[in-house]
Amino acid sequence: MWFKKTKEPKVQKKVKIPEGLWVKCDNCKEIIYKKEIDKNLKVCPKCNYHFRISAKERIKLLADEGTFIELDSDISSSDPLKFKDSLTYPERIKENQKKSGMQEAVISGEALLSGTPVIFVIMDFSFMGGSMGSVVGEKIARAAETALEKKLPMISVASSGGARMQEGIFSLMQMAKVSAAIGRLKDNGVPFISVLADPTFGGVAASFAMLGDVIIAEPRSLIGFAGPRVIEQTMKQQLPDNFQRAEFLLEHGLIDTVVSRENMKETLAKLIRLLA
């Protein structure tokens, strides 16, 4: 489930971080020169934490330069519930489009990956927490149908809090829709590789993201069905170390491998060669 951070920003800070120049690592809490992180594919040089990156940065990282052709960019959300909190849902969408530079929480397209044509489905957490509503579901289902039609491997990169609350039951139904579309790839021997980035939860984890023929996670990504806070409240006990991290899922047999950002493209290319 997508959620807004409700914590108010703390007024007092021990260290003043000049806007834009330095960033604090979410994982090791080190203050690091931003340029250094950018140079390092947005991976913390101190602890190997993989910062969240935008869908556009992800495309640059995975697709051969200049080959990405976007699919289905003409679909937009309606407001079936007439949902309103502090903003109406259409206002919320506009706000997120401005903030993220994305039309929606996912971008799909055809591109070359190390010379081989593939279909990409890439989520962007900065757009409403990467939440899956009707547009996200439709674009993923269509991408899978295109992959099937062209017999091209599909690669998705998930980064999402889950289903989008503002579209209610329509968002829930996207889980079934995208899972059924992935089922058709399986029936026809079209490879589907699912990459899990930080974070992958709820209705996205419990649909296409966990249905990859091969599932790869970025190091230390948080992945699960229920959010850690909900689990802590339900079980009234401390969560184990590393709980819901990529390495935890690997240890429990839930994913195939953990691959660093630096080696992701090469690994995907290798897999596609092997599956061809």
Add this chain to the structure above:
Amino acid sequence: MRYYLEFEKPIEELEIKIEELKRLSDRKEIDITSEIKKLEKKAKELRSEIFSNLSPWQKTTLARHPERPYTLDYITLITEDFIELHGDRRFADDPAIIGGFARINDKTLMIIGHQKGRGTKERIYRNFGQPQPEGYRKALRLMRLAERFKKPIVTFIDTPGAYPGIGAEERGQSEAIATNLMEMSRIKTPIISIVIGEGGSGGALALGVSDRVFMVEHSVYSVISPEGCAAILWRKDGDLGAEEFAKAADALKLTAQDLLRFKVIDDIIPEPLGGAHRDSAAVAKNIADVVIKSIEDLSSKSAGKLIEDRYKRLRKMGSLEFAGT
């Protein structure tokens, strides 16, 4: 003693008074039958007025009513020869989901459903109807069993959601749900689903990818509970209560009537005045009729056509706008 919900308090007062008068008329010679009749009529009118104007939040509390019929109650009421089949063959048997073969109208069906418990002990045993991954894997095992023997599948949906626990995560709650969604979309026998109480998010949908989906009149089906939605929207504003939950329930459009309007479900199965628990046999009869008719409609389709139509049904789900051509 009956269990009355908050909004039923005026009915409760009247019904208690009627009971008192009945006791009185048994003991004394004064004739108060006409008085009782008058009050009974008034109670019925009151109930009819209240129940025809239920808010989404009131419906949510009714869908969670502790006396509401559960999956096993309906199985007892409408089937013969039910035999429960246990376990996922991998880790455990999850009592929050039950399933097995049974007959309705002389036809063998696989019946699978979420199961809540009645009374503290059984409620805990059933984990309040919140399945572990094993529950979903058992359900899928039973669906494949039904497919192998070409038997239709009926699922009853009634869960607050999949269980959010450490073990559930360790054993792949997401994977279990995702796999059910995908596999249900291509099971080669008819699947009919009925939301009988709470349809709580992905944990409900994992039994609900079907050829026909129905909701019992006062059931609810939603991507998130009103409490969860309220917590996301207004947690920072302090303690949450019925007022906020009611606002969230309104916003989520989670009633059977909303979902029929959205064309997410095929039809609504009526409940007796006062809710399903007032006459579970009557609701069970309505459910049986719908199940028998749906199976008749679907049984003429080939496996290929069945799966094709199920896919088309899912592909239509969504609320979209298209820019230009």
